[in-house]
Amino acid sequence: MSSGWVLCIDFGTAFSKAAAAPRASWERFSPASVRPLMLDPAGAGNPFLLDSAVFVEAPHVLFGSAAIARADALAQEKRAALRSFKTLLSAGDLERALETVPPASIDPTRSFVLRDLIVLYLAYLQAAMVRGLAADRMLSQVDSFERRYAAPAWRGGDGARMHGAVAGLFAEAETVCRNIGQRLLDPAGVDLEAAREAVRAARAAPTPIQIGLIFEATAAAAYTAIGLGSAATHLAVLDMGAGTTDITALAGQAAKGYHELPQARVTLKQAGDFIDNIIVNVALAKSRAKTPQAQTALWRMLKSEMRDFKEALFASGHASFRFDGRTLKIALRDLEQDRDFRGFAGTLGEAYQHAMKLLADEARADGATELQSVAVGGGAAAPFIQNLIKRTNKIGKVKVMARPATPDWAHAAEFAGNLAPVFPQLAIAIGGALAPEGMLAARGSIPAASARSETLPARD
Amino acid sequence: MVEALAQAAWAEADAALARALADADVLTRLVKKSGPAVEGALAMLRQSLGQAARKRGLTRLEEAGARAAFDPNRHVLIKISSKQPKDVRIVIPGVVRGETILVKAEATPVSPRRKR
Known part of the structure; x- marks a missing residue:
């Protein structure tokens, strides 16, 4: 099956989510073709939600629910998981914020800067998406997707620069994911040394990717207005x-x-x-x-x-x-x-x-x-x-x-009542996948053409 | 196959959850005057049930005390009546999931409104 599909990531504060939809959804909307991805099928909670968390404890780095569980177990020892990455991504000087050394409560090994931990988490998310796509009967037949991510509208209005920086993280994460692969999903975590080496290699050679940015409010407009x-x-x-x-x-x-x-x-x-x-x-x-x-x-x-x-x-x-x-x-x-x-x-x-x-x-x-x-x-x-x-x-x-x-369409008979209860949590990823290309705030090739990353014109 | 089995299990669970929700309403009415400890425990039970139900997409059918035109597909009479009433008063709301009625609302007949 040729591409013709869009995959949107909602890199959420507490959870990450992803959903896919046919590229032509806007013109020919079929609710049944909306496919949220099961990112955490074996977890105890909602399988469509992937905990946004990284926990460093030599000799491992843990991700997702395993990171939260371990951080909770060690809370008395003043240990904590890195969470709420999205808040960091809205920092005024993002590049500088990314190079910050996290406190010892988050990384007592002093192995990483915040950028490394975010890249590792995005690699984990990427591995979870690969697993989710393979498990979906329809999506497993699709060979490539147009990729997008959703983010809040940045106050400074410099969408292109911020998009270049964030997309750069995704490009490095792609390299890490290719190097470590599905081992990223091991609840026991990945070897700390291997993780350190993988982020170093990824910085030197990020994988070129095409990714678009959709603002969260626009994604909400898309799932509300469709149809x-x-x-x-x-x-x-x-x-x-x-x-x-x-x-x-x-x-x-x-x-x-x-x-x-x-x-x-x-x-x-x-x-x-x-x-x-x-x-x-x-x-x-x-x-x-x-x-x-x-x-x-x-x-x-x-x-x-x-x-x-x-x-x-x-x-x-x-x-x-x-x-x-x-x-x-x-x-x-x-x-x-x-x-x-x-x-x-x-x-x-x-x-x-x-x-x-x-x-x-x-x-x-x-x-x-x-x-x-x-x-x-x-x-x-x-x-x-x-x-x-x-x-x-x-x-x-x-x-x-x-x-x-x-929206009313989330109650469609095709979902047998299963989409509506979880819709609010998946809404932005779904809206981002359904939106026509004209709704994107920025897009570009990263990193080879990061200079070409462009903010789309406000009006056509 | 696993998906189908999970879906089947959920369908069974939905029916039981819907029934429990309606049963909790009945219980609330019966023990209303039994003291704050019982009321508190019941409130917690209703809260957890309501939460589980909402997370499964179950919503209420009709409102307690509301008057409605009798519809055998939506209402069940609390007491058997030889004659089908025109209007009913809802005593215990029913439960729906999407467009499927899982539990009908329990109702009692009311006398037709007098024309003035």
Whole structure:
């Protein structure tokens, strides 16, 4: 089978994901052809998610869930796994940040700089993708893929330079993966010396690759707008992640690409972590944890279970936890009455309305009568986020359509109900694979033609 | 083959999970006045069940207390009635996964609305 397929990697903060879709999906969309990759089929958790983690412990380097398990076992010895690489990739001076020596808690052997560890992780991800592709009946027949990765829009706007640097990491990872191969997936890890030698060789001779960049908001626009036809010319994306809440306004024609309205972009530093802290404070106030030890124990317990706790809180309006022999209940209104939360909700509401007004003006100028709005990221299901995007039905004469976080097509009968529950976590990788080429922010050959790496024009 | 078996096992699990979710509703109604410890334990049970159900893509069919036109494909009467009612009041919501109804909503007949 010839290429004709696109493979998109979502190099996530906590987990990495990958999905493939036919290149012609935009013109002839068939939900059944969307193929998320099983990156961790033998793991205890969701097989489509690969933990983003590297752990160095002589004489091995461990990856993924094995790295997390080992780091947890040695937490008392002040050891830690390297996680949240994506945060590092958004650093102002990326090249300098990559050459930083990690703290001894992460690499007590002093063998690597951060760049090496990220390259090793990307090689592990690459090996997991090779395994995932081979296990998929349809994808195992495909000989090559157009490759992309998804990333947040970089604040400095220098997409080409950042893309060149990040794609360079993928090129080195390709060399490491070719050298070490499927041994990267061994839960016992790879030999530290072999890893050190492999990254050294990869720096000297990275494998030329072609890879494109799609911004996360654009990927969200792609999975939301696909199948909507000409209606989806103007779209607002509200993305509440762990560290930031971003509002992005996109306008254009899906087939040719969207351009962002920079004056509408808002990034708030309050997001999921901020909500978590409010919930913990509410819980501490409700509990009888008086001593510092009891409060620390409660804080630890809630932090470790926060994802599920918030899911229950947002879905049913209340959630309970057991602590010190008692069951304590937190209601959504406890969160909504918090002063800090109210301040955040107010600021977010104003920022969203500002972006929507600018987008509606653009829609009017373009002769459009409708715009779409969608919430994505970990906070998409939060009732206050959903209320915000559903509150406004019309701005002047422009109709506002709030789209569900999980698009209708993810409920298609072909998936037998299996895609929708996991869709939010795979959404960006899927959107990135479905997007037409016009939606890419940058593309280029790395490393041979890294100078040719180009940022695509905002408008066609 | 492995995929097919896993899918079959999940289908069985979905049915059991859906049934347990509805059973937990019944239990909640029965033990509502039995004290905070029982209520707390029940809240935790419901929370875990709800979470497992949502992660498997199960959602509720109808809302408790809502009035609906009787549809034998969606509703089951709590007490056997010789005559099919026109309208029902939902007592225990059902459970659906995608377009498939796994557990019908339990309902009681209500008298037709009087015309004014």
